[in-house]
Amino acid sequence: MSNQRQILVGVLGATGTVGQRFIHLLSSHPFFTLHALGASSRSAGKPYGAAVKWKLPFPIPARAKALVVKECKAEEFKDCGVVFSGLDAEVAGDIESAFRAAELAVFSNSKNHRRDPVVPLIVPLVNPSHFSIIPHQRSIHSPRLQTGFIVTNANCSTTGLVIPLAALEAAFGPLESVMVTTMQAISGAGYPGVPSLDIFDNVVPHIGGEEEKMEWETAKILGGISHDGTAFEMHATNPMRVSAACNRVPVIEGHTEAVSVRFARRPPPSPQQIREALEAYTCEAQTLECPSAPKKVIYVHDEPDRPQPRLDRDFQAGAGVNVGRIRECAVLDIKFVVLSNNVCIGAATSSIINAEIAVFKGLI
Amino acid sequence: MSNQRQILVGVLGATGTVGQRFIHLLSSHPFFTLHALGASSRSAGKPYGAAVKWKLPFPIPARAKALVVKECKAEEFKDCGVVFSGLDAEVAGDIESAFRAAELAVFSNSKNHRRDPVVPLIVPLVNPSHFSIIPHQRSIHSPRLQTGFIVTNANCSTTGLVIPLAALEAAFGPLESVMVTTMQAISGAGYPGVPSLDIFDNVVPHIGGEEEKMEWETAKILGGISHDGTAFEMHATNPMRVSAACNRVPVIEGHTEAVSVRFARRPPPSPQQIREALEAYTCEAQTLECPSAPKKVIYVHDEPDRPQPRLDRDFQAGAGVNVGRIRECAVLDIKFVVLSNNVCIGAATSSIINAEIAVFKGLI
Amino acid sequence: MSNQRQILVGVLGATGTVGQRFIHLLSSHPFFTLHALGASSRSAGKPYGAAVKWKLPFPIPARAKALVVKECKAEEFKDCGVVFSGLDAEVAGDIESAFRAAELAVFSNSKNHRRDPVVPLIVPLVNPSHFSIIPHQRSIHSPRLQTGFIVTNANCSTTGLVIPLAALEAAFGPLESVMVTTMQAISGAGYPGVPSLDIFDNVVPHIGGEEEKMEWETAKILGGISHDGTAFEMHATNPMRVSAACNRVPVIEGHTEAVSVRFARRPPPSPQQIREALEAYTCEAQTLECPSAPKKVIYVHDEPDRPQPRLDRDFQAGAGVNVGRIRECAVLDIKFVVLSNNVCIGAATSSIINAEIAVFKGLI
Amino acid sequence: MSNQRQILVGVLGATGTVGQRFIHLLSSHPFFTLHALGASSRSAGKPYGAAVKWKLPFPIPARAKALVVKECKAEEFKDCGVVFSGLDAEVAGDIESAFRAAELAVFSNSKNHRRDPVVPLIVPLVNPSHFSIIPHQRSIHSPRLQTGFIVTNANCSTTGLVIPLAALEAAFGPLESVMVTTMQAISGAGYPGVPSLDIFDNVVPHIGGEEEKMEWETAKILGGISHDGTAFEMHATNPMRVSAACNRVPVIEGHTEAVSVRFARRPPPSPQQIREALEAYTCEAQTLECPSAPKKVIYVHDEPDRPQPRLDRDFQAGAGVNVGRIRECAVLDIKFVVLSNNVCIGAATSSIINAEIAVFKGLI
Known part of the structure; x- marks a missing residue:
């Protein structure tokens, strides 16, 4: 794993509970490097440490604390090889679609796209075979997507x-x-x-x-x-x-x-x-x-x-x-x-393993 | 109900949680009058107020507080028309049998006799028809019992x-x-x-x-x-x-x-x-x-x-x-x-309604 | 108490937690009769049973259930001899003042008027002597009030x-x-x-x-x-x-x-x-x-x-x-x-005893 | 630290809550090596994994699981450079004294010896200077002790x-x-x-x-x-x-x-x-x-x-x-x-740091 290339990752909904869990888990990840944090416009522009009401029983990772929170706009995340979404269902649907359209690989914990007939619903310990729908998901987009896609994990x-x-x-x-x-x-x-x-x-x-x-x-x-x-x-x-x-x-x-x-x-x-x-x-x-x-x-x-x-x-x-x-x-x-x-394999950990699988399958 | 005769009742296992509930519920009963309290020899001889570690969110009923706790021996309860048992399973079986043999009517919340083929297991809102086994229960005792019986309520x-x-x-x-x-x-x-x-x-x-x-x-x-x-x-x-x-x-x-x-x-x-x-x-x-x-x-x-x-x-x-x-x-x-x-209809209240039914059916 | 005249009472903030407690306590009061319920415009016009998310471990009192919730406007409460306020601090100050100006006797559980130098802060088991400031409170109002006043109880x-x-x-x-x-x-x-x-x-x-x-x-x-x-x-x-x-x-x-x-x-x-x-x-x-x-x-x-x-x-x-x-x-x-x-003597019960004292002192 | 000699340690009261915490903490210690576990005669003779009702939210350390539990007798612990005691107060006093008399260094979490005028009560982040009473503690023993002593940590x-x-x-x-x-x-x-x-x-x-x-x-x-x-x-x-x-x-x-x-x-x-x-x-x-x-x-x-x-x-x-x-x-x-x-610095961690200090001060 040591010569694995580092992949920059973003987290959407970074101040929420799932977002906090993503940030905690990613802070010690061997090849995902936390790069961009997105939240509502109320938080955007503030250092993460000031924007978040941190609720986990561990300190805020130093790297995250200093990152300035961005709005959830695709251009702010264009350097990210992977974007994790812990967005609320009220906003997740549109934002995640926009990120996909901007050729970003989105791993979402939200429910919005789970029933989409071209979006896989992947529990990483169960059905990674469903990644095989990604080419089809890209192909029906106009114009056809090269790198963007959405993968969801389950409730x-x-x-x-x-x-x-x-x-x-x-x-x-x-x-x-x-x-x-x-x-x-x-x-x-x-x-x-x-x-x-x-x-x-x-x-x-x-x-x-x-x-x-x-x-x-x-x-x-x-x-x-x-x-x-x-x-x-x-x-x-x-x-x-x-x-x-x-x-x-x-x-x-x-x-x-x-x-x-x-x-x-x-x-x-x-x-x-x-x-x-x-x-x-x-x-x-x-x-x-x-x-x-x-x-x-x-x-x-x-x-x-x-x-x-x-x-x-x-x-x-x-x-x-x-x-x-x-x-x-x-x-x-x-x-x-x-x-x-429920907060690990039931949420953030599933998204992260899904992204790891996507990396190893060459989708990223 | 006002001209209902009063019936003296006893409570076995009076210092336990079910016993405490019995005492609380009986303190305002229209025709059951708390008369005798039985507990282990450790408590026997003490006023109930001193023997019990009272755990209900109401004060100890005044009548109970002053009663001197007795040992769980049938002769101490001979004036009781009804005996309620909240005894622990370790001791309930033998004591309840002895009380029945002494012609006492026992309404037990303990599990010991529930599987006995001549003891009814009565949920009072469901199967009081099972009281009809009491004559048979009495008849197989030697000598045949006149007033004693055991009725259990369910888990x-x-x-x-x-x-x-x-x-x-x-x-x-x-x-x-x-x-x-x-x-x-x-x-x-x-x-x-x-x-x-x-x-x-x-x-x-x-x-x-x-x-x-x-x-x-x-x-x-x-x-x-x-x-x-x-x-x-x-x-x-x-x-x-x-x-x-x-x-x-x-x-x-x-x-x-x-x-x-x-x-x-x-x-x-x-x-x-x-x-x-x-x-x-x-x-x-x-x-x-x-x-x-x-x-x-x-x-x-x-x-x-x-x-x-x-x-x-x-x-x-x-x-x-x-x-x-x-x-x-x-x-x-x-x-x-x-x-x-679980502490009312699931325990003490069931025993009490069972006894009320027995009274109205003329079994007591 | 039996020949005590009945006094119609209103409750402001009736759908909130303190309001619910007022309604529960007043449902069996010997001389306060629940007459009018006020809440936000979102609830106004609905029967109380439909407007409230009832959270007490007792059923909604039948009398309250059918009352149509009103807006918190003084004219809607003009028949009330006593108005209890369980309003949120964001709105309590102005509404309570308006009710006083409309010659209503307001007993408030809110913090807004507690520091007012002419409003008594009365814990009913401690300092009902502070009711003696009511004439002064009325007198500084222009025009001088005849029946209106505000009394608060403590945190x-x-x-x-x-x-x-x-x-x-x-x-x-x-x-x-x-x-x-x-x-x-x-x-x-x-x-x-x-x-x-x-x-x-x-x-x-x-x-x-x-x-x-x-x-x-x-x-x-x-x-x-x-x-x-x-x-x-x-x-x-x-x-x-x-x-x-x-x-x-x-x-x-x-x-x-x-x-x-x-x-x-x-x-x-x-x-x-x-x-x-x-x-x-x-x-x-x-x-x-x-x-x-x-x-x-x-x-x-x-x-x-x-x-x-x-x-x-x-x-x-x-x-x-x-x-x-x-x-x-x-x-x-x-x-x-x-x-x-904290929900009884620490809140609604204090307001109610304060109102009882005011009745017996002839302030209502 | 890498060339620090390993010191064999024992834990008394190993099946209790403090004992379990000792075993968890010691399982990854750089120089204390878990060697002997003592508990009541009911547990003695069984593998620790079978004797303990493990209640910590981590698995039982593999090393501990296989150790056969001993009775709390000093001869069973004679190879231990340090003995940690999480014994109940009912038995801790005598057992710890016996271990000291057998020239063992005892670090106790129990209250029994805390008020002893020659036993130091050491909170390791506060008063390790009190280790200076150890020579005196040894000297009043007859015969004078060479290596045995008792140190307690606080409530x-x-x-x-x-x-x-x-x-x-x-x-x-x-x-x-x-x-x-x-x-x-x-x-x-x-x-x-x-x-x-x-x-x-x-x-x-x-x-x-x-x-x-x-x-x-x-x-x-x-x-x-x-x-x-x-x-x-x-x-x-x-x-x-x-x-x-x-x-x-x-x-x-x-x-x-x-x-x-x-x-x-x-x-x-x-x-x-x-x-x-x-x-x-x-x-x-x-x-x-x-x-x-x-x-x-x-x-x-x-x-x-x-x-x-x-x-x-x-x-x-x-x-x-x-x-x-x-x-x-x-x-x-x-x-x-x-x-x-309370279970770390308030109990087991204090004993362990006290023992580390004793090692570095040359008392062990």
């Missing part, structure tokens, strides 16, 4: 779910049904996000749009892509029913999900076979030696009361997922618990 | 689940499958119970034995009883698959449960029909005018983000259950959220 | 402090120094108020303007009023040094304060004398038999670990204060802990 | 306090009065420690013995030592009054303390002078280049709402302290906020 709760599901499908064939009940951390809602009066000593059994996102995104991510790289298959060949119930709980970081699955294949695999398949799962980001990829995609816990968000969310810098309590389900086949770090 | 998480399930079966016939993921309050574990270091900023995805209890108890409660009142049917005629995933969350009181059900009948009822059936559900405890029964067994919330434990757990003094978010489930038929107060 | 953290201080000064003469460190509940900041990400697993050692308020308000409240009722003495005859350190802690309701005091008199009273004086303290609101006044102004706890917010904040419906741990201080004379309910 | 809440106080005394001479109100984290009580039902949504204004510890330990630590190294001066030359009010708050890690001080010198230093003195403070552990000493003993925050436990407790691996809100006090001279990590 935080979807990410934690699809990683073990992908491992199961890889080992045992298609899933027929998936039931998931989430217990999601407050950091998933950004800042200021959830008022303390709403969530202290409480559970809020509703997160606007989240259940629909989990059900829809799962099909796009786990589905294939056409051979000519022009369309997503949406798991249509083997229809998979996904039912999600999403809850906000008083936890700072780490989404816990209670998952039950039914396989198409009969008889289904045993809990022990499931355990082995999850443990054994590897992914292309590891083969490519992406520096931000976890050593172990899925860490399986054998203690009966793990994983737990406070104890396990920071394992592997939050880049993998944790699974535990694999057991038979009296209604579907198998149930288990997933714990993923 | 707190089971209670919240079976009330809406009973309403659905009453309206639409048998359920085929039930999936439930619980988010349970810390008070369900008693005191000292859950160490703060284990549950702050955390979810613990395991509660020992809880999933098995929910799956087994549901069948006993929702199943019928033989015409001769000698055996429980265990829902065997219409086998119902129940799969539970139990989690502890950082909430003080109120168990939230995400439930999905599949009906035997095809097509299944619509969400709107479900809503109406839940709202309309009434029970025998109401017909009997039990003073501790809720006005409304199931309160259905229409706001998209309700019920919530902190806002809804004390509605109707925690004696009913709250349901919300009734919607279609992509895997089973219908899903919804239940919120029940 | 929530000040209220909890000055009640025991008043008891101590009544018994032992002037205090020379007061040190107080607060641990304040999140509900003190209103809604949405404190973001959960800021206060979960955290202490925020700063509340903007709070320390200054506590230091300044204490002098106005505990100071006398001139014989002609035209000026506040501000404790100037016996200067009292007050030093406050204010902290936000992860508690929903109930402000805890660690207080140390030094008396002017030497030797100072003993802890036992302090205990007796606090217990014995009574106030004019009790003599007047104000229905919302607590039976006991100060409840003294003898257990070494009380008072605690979760266990003691609802005692006496939050209308009194709790004191415990009275002991010698190695630096000043005596230290103790105060716990007061 | 966690004392540690956070005395570090800034030492800096102030170093710069401005003796303090006359210190008032401190603590808001202490639950981890300070060990495991299982504080029941969640006691501290959720609550403040407990009492920690048994804590206020006395803070008042007494402060005098021993900040006081001098006689020239012949045989007695502690206990700050007697310049008597300092210390008054502490200790509270438990719902925070996992990090003790926040609101401190006010009065200097002997008149006029007192200004807030700005205080700020500079705290920032500039350095200590012998830094001069000696102890690897676990923080780069900056006291980090001064200028934001008005810092330090905060969740954001600042892990700065410098929790080895320094954070100070903020330096301002004038209306009663004493100056007030400020201190935040220290």
Whole structure:
């Protein structure tokens, strides 16, 4: 990695919670060099250290502190080989499109382009094969783009779910049904996000749009892509029913999900076979030696009361997922618990690994 | 109610969390009069006010404060028409049996006798018909008992689940499958119970034995009883698959449960029909005018983000259950959220209503 | 009280957190009848039940639910004998002044008029004698007011402090120094108020303007009023040094304060004398038999670990204060802990008792 | 440091919370090598990984996992150059004495020997000069010890306090009065420690013995030592009054303390002078280049709402302290906020730096 060329990167929405996480993660990256920070016009023109209300439990990286915040205009980021977007959904759509049109490679954590039929929705530990749609995405732009594109990563709760599901499908064939009940951390809602009066000593059994996102995104991510790289298959060949119930709980970081699955294949695999398949799962980001990829995609816990968000969310810098309590389900086949770090693999870390994969695939 | 005779009652395990709740609830009861308090030999002989480490957010009732705590021996409770047990499982089994043998009517919140084939497991808003096994329970004792019996109420998480399930079966016939993921309050574990270091900023995805209890108890409660009142049917005629995933969350009181059900009948009822059936559900405890029964067994919330434990757990003094978010489930038929107060209808209030029913049925 | 005439009352800022508390408390008041609700133009014209995002753990009172919300204009409230204000500070000043000018009696929980030299700052359990400035307040208005006036109550953290201080000064003469460190509940900041990400697993050692308020308000409240009722003495005859350190802690309701005091008199009273004086303290609101006044102004706890917010904040419906741990201080004379309910006696309950006093004093 | 000889170390109370922290910290230490783990007979004989209920948010260090736990007997630790003790107070006194008698160097986090007139109570960033009593401590043992001794570090809440106080005394001479109100984290009580039902949504204004510890330990630590190294001066030359009010708050890690001080010198230093003195403070552990000493003993925050436990407790691996809100006090001279990590510099990190100092001073 030592003779890897350095790539200048920009961060859009740099003062927000996802933006702060990008900046923290990028401050020690082996080949991405933080170069430009974009935020609203209210922050533009100020040194980042003065513009941001920094909320992470580490100091602001020195390099970022001194950078003068820019407006989110493509010409300000023209030297950037990669642009990470942590923009709010209200503005992300147009800004990201404009950046793409200006031939910039955009890795977005926002939801705006996830349902776009030519934009891949990539969970880096699952479906980097979907990068193959990029030529098609560029080609339909007029004029045809040479270097610009948009790649999105998934909603935080979807990410934690699809990683073990992908491992199961890889080992045992298609899933027929998936039931998931989430217990999601407050950091998933950004800042200021959830008022303390709403969530202290409480559970809020509703997160606007989240259940629909989990059900829809799962099909796009786990589905294939056409051979000519022009369309997503949406798991249509083997229809998979996904039912999600999403809850906000008083936890700072780490989404816990209670998952039950039914396989198409009969008889289904045993809990022990499931355990082995999850443990054994590897992914292309590891083969490519992406520096931000976890050593172990899925860490399986054998203690009966793990994983737990406070104890396990920071394992592997939050880049993998944790699974535990694999057991038979009296209604579907198998149930288990997933714990993923919603601000790392569920957000900024996914974007960064996606960008690393793009570099290694020669897209940047 | 004013000319209702007063009935002297005792509380076993009086210094524990369930015992404290019994004492608080009984302090204003229209016809149960607190008469005797039992606890371990460590507390026996002391005035209750000195023996208890009172943990409720109300003062100790004056009547209880001055009562001298007794050992849990039946002769000390011989004047009691009703004995409530909030004993720990380590000791509850033998003590409750001894009290029954001494011709006392025991209403137990402990798990020990719940699986006994002649002891009814009664959720008062669901299956008071199971009281019909009491003559049989007495008859198999040698010598045959005249007034003694044991009635148990269900585990707190089971209670919240079976009330809406009973309403659905009453309206639409048998359920085929039930999936439930619980988010349970810390008070369900008693005191000292859950160490703060284990549950702050955390979810613990395991509660020992809880999933098995929910799956087994549901069948006993929702199943019928033989015409001769000698055996429980265990829902065997219409086998119902129940799969539970139990989690502890950082909430003080109120168990939230995400439930999905599949009906035997095809097509299944619509969400709107479900809503109406839940709202309309009434029970025998109401017909009997039990003073501790809720006005409304199931309160259905229409706001998209309700019920919530902190806002809804004390509605109707925690004696009913709250349901919300009734919607279609992509895997089973219908899903919804239940919120029940684990320390009220989930524990002491259930025992008290059970005793009220027994009084009105002439069993006491 | 039964033949007490009913007085129509209005609530300004009715959809806010203090407004909701007013409405809940007034729904069962013996002689104040909820008549008019005012809020921003965004809510005006809607039934209250539709306009409010109700956040209290009790249902919306039926009477309030159906009332159509009005704009905060005096003519809309002209039938109200009393107007309670829970308005935000951004708008409270002008609206309250306009209501006074329209001859309405305004009892405000807002900070805007607290420092006005003709507006009394009344903690109802401490200084209702300051009502004597009302004639002067009316007289300087042009034209002289007949029925209009403004009375404010204190900041929530000040209220909890000055009640025991008043008891101590009544018994032992002037205090020379007061040190107080607060641990304040999140509900003190209103809604949405404190973001959960800021206060979960955290202490925020700063509340903007709070320390200054506590230091300044204490002098106005505990100071006398001139014989002609035209000026506040501000404790100037016996200067009292007050030093406050204010902290936000992860508690929903109930402000805890660690207080140390030094008396002017030497030797100072003993802890036992302090205990007796606090217990014995009574106030004019009790003599007047104000229905919302607590039976006991100060409840003294003898257990070494009380008072605690979760266990003691609802005692006496939050209308009194709790004191415990009275002991010698190695630096000043005596230290103790105060716990007061910031949303009850610290806010709405104070306004309501103030209005009750005004009724009994014939000001309304 | 690279050619520093490796020193074998043992940990007593290895399965407890302080023991786990020792093991985590020592796993990457440059010259202390984990060699022996001691715990109760219940754990002895098992591999550490099987004996411990590991509660830290990092995996168990591989080296520790495989070590077989020993009983806390000196002969089992005879190869250890240093023994760290995280024993419970019930057993620490005798075991540590026995280890010293067996010529072992014991660095204890327990309270038992802190008041011993020949055992130094050393906060490593404050008073390593007190190591000079070790020869005397050895000499009074019969027979005179050659290598054995006991050094204690302070109570966690004392540690956070005395570090800034030492800096102030170093710069401005003796303090006359210190008032401190603590808001202490639950981890300070060990495991299982504080029941969640006691501290959720609550403040407990009492920690048994804590206020006395803070008042007494402060005098021993900040006081001098006689020239012949045989007695502690206990700050007697310049008597300092210390008054502490200790509270438990719902925070996992990090003790926040609101401190006010009065200097002997008149006029007192200004807030700005205080700020500079705290920032500039350095200590012998830094001069000696102890690897676990923080780069900056006291980090001064200028934001008005810092330090905060969740954001600042892990700065410098929790080895320094954070100070903020330096301002004038209306009663004493100056007030400020201190935040220290109770499980790092407040416990295990202090013991480890003390041992590093002892190594560099040639005592080991």
